[in-house]
Amino acid sequence: MSGPDKRDIDILKVLAAEGRITKTELAARVGLSPTPAWNRLKKLEKARIIESYQARINLKRVAPSVTVFVAAELADHTAASFRAFEDAVQQHDRIVACWALGGGYDYLLQIVARDIDDYQRFIDDLLEARLGLARYFTYVVTKPVKSGGVPPLELLLGDPGAAD
Missing domain, CATH: 3.30.70.920 (Lrp/AsnC effector binding domain/regulation of amino acid metabolism (RAM) domain)
Structure with missing residues (x-):
């Protein structure tokens, strides 16, 4: 698999924030129909770009x-x-x-x-x-301030439009 494109990045951002989202909702959020979204998701998993799905426990x-x-x-x-x-x-x-x-x-x-x-x-x-x-x-640690944030994918990929 070549590097992730804009749609792949959109999928990764949604999943990083909401790992339990349904495949149908994921497709809608990234502007794809369910089958192409599912195929992209499977490619991202196969390429080990998506390593796992986990729950954050309080x-x-x-x-x-x-x-x-x-x-x-x-x-x-x-x-x-x-x-x-x-x-x-x-x-x-x-x-x-x-x-x-x-x-x-x-x-x-x-x-x-x-x-x-x-x-x-x-x-x-x-x-x-x-x-x-x-x-x-x-x-x-006296109190959590921020953890489990979504990685700044656009910034890492050099998107000049990515703001901090």
Whole structure:
């Protein structure tokens, strides 16, 4: 599949904001009939431009929780150390996201725990597991301000008409 065109971008924007939209409504919103819209959707999925469909869960309505970001630095900067750390991250459900970084820190982890004590026990367990953490810095989220936004597709594709 070549790069996405304007109609594909329209489909992606609608789905990023409303993943549960019906195929008929999606077609209407992007100015297509259902069959061409469905075919485009299937191509976007096959090309892995659309990776998955997910629900955003309001954790506050489920159970008490705390979200913590952790900037982590590894002691050893070898490919094997990075691989071992990344493999270990995959094994922990409390780590809901992890990004490898360029610059000062090696990784940024997003951790969800029941409370600060639960978080600290988890970090202590990670340190005892000897995953190669040299230092880590904890940032507790006090309130969400913005998350799960729709990516600025036109801006990324260089559309001069895209405004911020």
